[in-house]
Amino acid sequence: MTTSSGSGSVSIAMCGSGGAGVMTAANMFLDAAAEAGFYALFGRSSGPQIRGGEAAALVRLGVDPITSVDDTFDIMLAIDWQGVQRFAAELPLSKNSIVICDPSAGEVPEAYVKSGARIVHLPMKDLAKAIPGGRPNMIALGAVAALIGFPVAPLTEVLGKSLKKKRADAFEASVAGVKAGAEAAATLGECKKIGAPKAKDVKRWTITGNYGTGLGAIRGGVRFCAAYPITPATEVLEYLSSALPKVGGVFVQAEDELASVNMCIGASYGGEASITSTAGPGLSLMIEGLGLSMASETPVVVVDVQRVGPSTGIATKCEQSDLNIAVYGLHGDAPHLVVAPNSISDCIFTTQWGVYLAEALQSPCIVLSDQALGQSRGIIDAPADVAFVGKRLVAEAPAEGEVFKRYANTASGISPMPVPGQPGCQYTADGLEHTETGTPTSQSSDHVMQLDKRQRKLTGHDYGNHWATIEGEGDIAVITWGSCTGAAREAVDRARADGVNAKLIALRLIYPTRPEHLGDALKGVKKILVVEQSHLGQFTRYLRGEYDLPVKPEQLSRPGPLPMRPGEIHARLLKMGK
Structure with missing residues (x-):
């Protein structure tokens, strides 16, 4: 595009x-x-x-x-x-x-x-x-x-x-x-004119990113949502409150964020793909629940529509400063999924993909949207209805005399998951470390085995080409994410017209990392520009900490509420291209 x-x-x-x-x-x-x-x-x-x-x-x-x-x-x-x-x-x-x-x-x-x-x-x-x-x-x-x-x-x-x-x-x-x-x-005199519209080759939609997020959840198989309203994520809940009953699902407005995430974990334990939506302050409250989801391997999706922080911050403005808590906020060694849409249209796909990944990998998944994507309304080409529907590896009753191992140490790291009441498949699901059968344990060998298992299922999964959007070629790479992607894309187009060729890499899969994939994307690159909306440069620090970049990146970052604009990225690219 x-x-x-x-x-x-x-x-x-x-x-x-x-x-x-x-x-x-x-x-x-x-x-x-x-x-x-x-x-x-x-x-x-x-x-x-x-x-x-x-x-x-x-x-x-x-x-x-x-x-x-x-x-x-x-x-x-x-x-x-x-x-x-x-x-x-x-x-x-x-x-x-x-x-x-x-x-x-x-x-x-x-x-x-x-x-x-x-x-x-x-x-x-x-x-x-x-x-x-x-x-x-x-x-x-x-x-x-x-x-x-x-x-x-x-x-x-x-x-x-x-x-x-x-x-x-x-x-x-x-x-x-x-x-x-x-x-x-x-x-009033003359003004810049709009050109003539092009012939419609595909159907077009008008939609907000938050409504797109809700649609992606439904397409991904979500049938339960519990959530507490919070700016700028409330529109996700508005959409799901009316859409879920139409597909046989249930929506609950919970009393707070703690109740929301725990209701969703409970519904997921009962066999239903579940989602909640919040903003930074709510995500902070949900962190303990996400730890339970990760340790018990009970899938759940949390959409964080980021806003300016810390604390209550500026509720109506955009910022990308929840990255650190989304990736590193859980206590202990707690690997989990973090994905991020890069356009209004991509809110649909990325949320649907996030549901699919959470269900397939039995893991919590945080979808990092932001205010600029969520509350903006766009006219877009109608997105394709892709076939990502979350499906779990379903447990079968063990043979007579065998003990059901809910957390069996499989090669993939994924263990079959039953629904409550399934004959022969009783197990304990809580936040304590456990053996393969789910029995609480304090043994080092059990802990290391389960740590390795939970990490292995994430790092060993084939995420295909969806891990990032990669466009263009050049010896300069612009690495970005979220709502900064649109401005970066336009800046790369402008720079190309000025004779400076750059490659755009917009990460969609934030965690787990894809070192080999990013390494391949950066082959031949001599300069890197990281574009983000964060005061401390969280994304730049994340890339430098988690990836072996071929060169030290330059950084173009600032906090909200001012958006990143194409012109400033374009100007930096021209300077880098000299």
């Missing part, structure tokens, strides 16, 4: 206080873009109060698939300035940008004036008042569409689907507002 390099895309920020309707307008814009044949990425920025208050809808619209924000916004539209200055650092503008604001909203904040962007006025509130039931957000929607050359017909079609059956007067007022805004845009 390739992304727009910028020439075929337009980036728009729509801002306003609570109730201004910028999110409603942006969602309608995205639906219309899908109808018209475009691709898009839509994220949101809000204040620390999470719901209500000021908000910014951030939309990048293009003719090619888009998996990253751009370097700057071409249009910034402010219905009002209440609290918008909080987003100044997240809304980079240039001299080629245009700021559209209502003259009644007062003075333009200094940060936006200093950007050098062209500032124009559009009386959105007055235009809306002239329409019975009119709203400024529809004026804004029509103006933005006209400025970039977006067709009005898909907008009115989306408005009809959304409003016509509910309230005809609201539909008529919204259509009138869009048309009034489009007409008024003629007075």
